[in-house]
Amino acid sequence: MPASQDILSALQEYTTCDVSDALCSLGFPHGGFLPGLKLWSPEPQQGSTKIIGPAYTVKYVPVDDPAPKHASHYIDSVPEGAIIFISSPKTPNAVYGGLMSTRAQASRAAGTIVDGRFRDLQEQRALNYPVFARDVGTAPPYGAVKVVGVNVPIQLQSDGQELTINPGDCLVGDLNGVVVLPQDQVKKALPLMAKQGEADAKMAVAIKEGMPFTEASRKFRI
Numbered sequence: 543m544p545a546s547q548d549i550l551s552a553l554q555e556y557t558t559c560d561v562s563d564a565l566c567s568l569g570f571p572h573g574g575f576l577p578g579l580k581l582w583s584p585e586p587q588q589g590s591t592k593i594i595g596p597a598y599t600v601k602y603v604p605v606d607d608p609a610p611k612h613a614s615h616y617i618d619s620v621p622e623g624a625i626i627f628i629s630s631p632k633t634p635n636a637v638y639g640g641l642m643s644t645r646a647q648a649s650r651a652a653g654t655i656v657d658g659r660f661r662d663l664q665e666q667r668a669l670n671y672p673v674f675a676r677d678v679g680t681a682p683p684y685g686a687v688k689v690v691g692v693n694v695p696i697q698l699q700s701d702g703q704e705l706t707i708n709p710g711d712c713l714v715g716d717l718n719g720v721v722v723l724p725q726d727q728v729k730k731a732l733p734l735m736a737k738q739g740e741a742d743a744k745m746a747v748a749i750k751e752g753m754p755f756t757e758a759s760r761k762f763r764i
């Protein structure tokens with residue numbers, strides 16, 4: 543079951559780093575971090591963008607892949623509050639653009655994360671719609687890639703670790719980047735975030751008052 547509204551509001555208080563701290567404590571060595579995805583829109587100076595929501599996944603593959611093309615357009619069935627997570631094969635083409643964001647915004651999606659390239663950066667920023675991506679591009683997706691799955695498990699494009707994003711997993715994105723909080727870890731992670739957040743806040747106060755880091759860590763961290 544995707545995270546409830548209560549859980550999503552509870553998560554609003556925390557940064558991606560808080561989520562990763564909790565996941566590291568729960569035995570995920572990289573804290574759910576999805577390397578290489580950065581905030582492009584709104585402009586980072588425009589404010590402290592943070593998005594949280596269940597993943598609505600979209601899988602693109604090269605156009606010559608034998609898998610059949612998805613029957614309907616993914617952008618017309620985005621649930622309210624969802625984060626669109628788009629997986630693209632390595633290609634110079636952009637798999638996402640301003641019209642997609644315009645439609646996503648009309649559906650009240652929380653934001654879009656593209657594991658690949660997107661375009662229409664000016665338009666994205668003018669919409670003030672949150673977009674995280676690996677990179678920008680200019681060419682359209684048509685002719686290079688096609689969608690073969692919606693709400694299917696996705697593997698992050700990555701040279702090292704295997705990272706899977708399952709539909710309904712909680713995605714959190716902010717200035718630091720993007721983190722995936724698996725659905726079955728949310729209930730365990732939240733109390734840890736509260737505890738660790740409190741400890742870090744106390745440490746910051748003590749350090750500002752002159753306490754060495756090691757002493758503050760020993761005093762306030764569990």
Ligand SMILES: O=C([O-])CC(=O)C(=O)O
Binds near residue numbers: 637641683
């Ligand atoms: O047309 C597309 O699919 C990609 C694009 O540029 C847009 O969404 O504006």
Ligand code: NI
Binds near residue numbers: 639640641662
């Ligand atoms: Ni466009």
